[in-house]
Amino acid sequence: MAVKIEAFGQLSEITGKAFVVDVRDTDQLTSVLRDKYHALTNIKYLLAVNRKLVTGNIQLDATDTIALLPPYSGG
């Protein structure tokens, strides 16, 4: 199903700020993103579903909003 994704920091330069991806769970999401945007292969980012950090694989719902946040180093 189509879920809404929002990318932050340097990720948004690769994927665009907001977009929609057709996936069923977070594992599929990361693999679809990796296939679609080769530049993501070597980038670490955290994935939040409905503003909660997700570390394992979870099922996604059409109403879910997903945030992709990379680490920043500047100070």
Added chain:
Amino acid sequence: MDANNEQYERYKRQVPLPGFGKEGQEKLSRAKVLVVGAGGLGCPVIQYLAAAGIGTIGIIDGDRVELSNLHRQVLYAMDDIGHLKAAVAAGKVRKVNPQIDCREYPFIITNKNALALIGDYDIVVDCTDNFVSRYILADACRLLDKPLVFAAVFQFEGQVAVFNMPAANGQKSSYRDLFPEPPDAASAPDCNIAGVLGVLPGIIGMLQATEVIKIITSIGETLSGKLLNYDIRSLNNIIIELDRRKQQTGPVTREEFESMDYEWFCGSSSIPGIDKVALTEMLAIPNTIAIDVREMNESPEASFPHRRIPLSAFNQLPDLSGFDNIIVFCQGGTRSVKAAGMLKEKQGTEINIFHLLGGLTAYNQD
């Protein structure tokens, strides 16, 4: 004006705040806060903490003021160029608020000096500009169970979080829960490469100072267990609730912390880490081998097929060129990163090299 009167005059605009009072002011004056980094984030943090009346402020920074700093590091002026930031910043603090015990440390934080420095303070503020210092601080503060007010910036966005303080669910999180391992330097460029709008570290640093004051005075709700992402272009901010990762990475003892090579660790992040599930899947692939890099006297033996090559013997590695995939593992997931990096250096890109996240400790947890 006597000292008490002067104190009254100085703080009379913040003492009447609800929940603050004389008690809040006294808490601030008893507090000891260590600011690591006196750059874009550090400047507002230091200035506002000094103005608010934090009793003891430590400033760590080994850099000197440069002209290219002045567009965002507003504590400094033209005649400070070439001088040590820690000394200049401490001098300004003393001018603003002579009551403050301001200690300057004109050198960089390392895993050799971190525990001793941090041990003297109640709260640590991460205003550094590189992953080596960030992981050193995160690991040191986690080992010492010291509240760490973290922030980092990139171009138009900033992140703020409070680590090692119990969140609403009682859990404490660490930077390692967000990013167990550092990214490639190329994928997370710093301000020198990516650029930064001058006001951004100002805003984000002030949020850090705010969190410090909130922690000390128990006013409001801190960002403990949460990560704030602040975008100055849209002012669309989101707060992510954090969770402790099942597989904890990073050193668990002082000895392990002090013997880690953080420079190497942060430069070597191109080694992908895999978890138990991925390991089991990979071991079913032909021409794949798992290597235990613990020393020969370390036990228990791993329950999956593997070969033992201790890290100390890595200078004379056997021929591994027949393999397509190598997974390196150790007890806690630290030495394996180092070993994987050494392997990669020797084997080049011919073989895919991975390491087991969190080592056998994490593997045996479930």
